[in-house]
Structures are given as structure tokens and as C-alpha cells.
Amino acid sequence: MAATYMADGDLFTCPVEATTSLIGKKWVPTIMMTLADQPYRFEALHSTMAASKKVLKQQLDVLIANGLVHNDKQQRDNQVISSYSLTAQGTALMPVIFAMKEWGTQHLVCDASGSRSEV
Amino acid sequence: MAATYMADGDLFTCPVEATTSLIGKKWVPTIMMTLADQPYRFEALHSTMAASKKVLKQQLDVLIANGLVHNDKQQRDNQVISSYSLTAQGTALMPVIFAMKEWGTQHLVCDASGSRSEV
DNA sequence: CAGAATCCTATGTGATACTG
């Protein structure tokens, strides 16, 4: 029996595929890197990136469902205080994301004119 | 002027996004890990995975355009010998892919019944 | 063998407006 890896509600036989099914979502790396700094409330997080509220919420839900992000809600003065932060699992993924950043920086840098610059 | 990162023909301001735009393609991790072992001819590579020829060719082209994969073609006996292998840039991405594999293995492993097993 | 050419469908994402 082959090992299976569940991510985003789907089952994969390859752990890399499973991991990319999470990181591959358009705003997930940005969300993760932002939350790695500090917890953010929904609106504050939203204002740091160009994603729509709908998509941001969707991808946050995926991260929550997979145990990478934790959502803490509190009632106060007829208002909901919704705060998002990384879990231990989420934090464990950061070195991977930073490795991707490092590779991208070293191998994909282009200048404003679009021509690849020397590394 | 902000640095820009070109991947898959698009420009990104975030290197992680640029990198995921490559790795995020469904079969790219599989292709990379397979070619990391040894060069493969098109048909041989195709037979190792469930991707259709069209999609396999598409994603190989993306990898070639971004300098991760090299394609060597030779004529022999009215037949084309098309061989694909990793470039130095492509090889440089392998540690990242292995890091993703490691994380996926440690944090996403499930058994056949679908319940998450202890790590 | 190594692909190119079509057609088709799911879904990821964006824009906008509305709600408690």
C-alpha cells in the first residue's frame, strides 16, 4: 500500500505534488511570508496585497484546513476581531518558502527592461 | 525601481511567486525529480507519469524557456532522438524540491483510510 | 518516436455589490 498525502482535500501519491498544491495557490506564499512576521487581522492582511477579499479568504481557509494557519476570533463591542497567525506546521514550511525565494532571486532576476541581468 | 523576476513569460515582483509559477505546474516537480536521476527521451519520460503528451510537452517547454531543462535532438535512421536533461540551473532547484518533499512527507502523510497518521 | 492540432471542461481568480 502506497503512502498517500492529503493536501487541500485531495490525495496525492507524491509529497511534492501535495505540497505544491498548497504553495501553488497564487497568494499563499505572500500570505505565509506576511504572517511569518506577525499575526494580522483580516483587513490589515488584505491591505498588504492585491488579492480580492474572496480569494484571500479562500486561500486562508485552505491553509487553516491544512493546519498551517490559525484563526482567532474575539467579540468586542459588537465587532469581530479576527486574527490570523502561523501554526507550528506553518512555521515549519517557511524554510522551504525562503529556499524558493533564494532560488528565484538568484536565477530569475531581471531588470526593468525585461532582460536577464548577470548574477 | 523594484526588481522584477521573469518566469514562464510573466513578470513578478515577488521571487517566491515567480518560482511557484514554475514549480506549481502540475507535472513539473515530477519531471524535475525524474530528470534529476538521468536524461530521458520523450517517450521514456512520458511512460513514467500519467500526464498526457500535450501537457508534458507544454511543461517541458516552460522549463526549457526558463533554462531549467535542456533538449538535445539528433537525427538517426529517419528518426528523431529527443533527449531531455537538467541544466545547472535546473539542478540548483532540486534542493528546493527536496525540501518540499521533506516537508510534505513529515506534515501531510496519511494512511490509506485517509486519517492523518502520527509523525 | 516525437510531437502538433483540436476540442472540451473544471476551476482559479477577479470585480463588484451586499450583509451583520
Place this chain on the structure above:
DNA sequence: CAGTATCACATAGGATTCTG
């Protein structure tokens, strides 16, 4: 503030067939 609800769209991926 923290979402939901729609609509609308581009594109990624799959299935199939055809070619040199």
C-alpha cells in the same frame, strides 16, 4: 470590520486524433 454572494473570464489540464 469581516466576511458572503454573484457574475464573468482566462487558462490549465485532459482526451482524442493526426502527422512526418
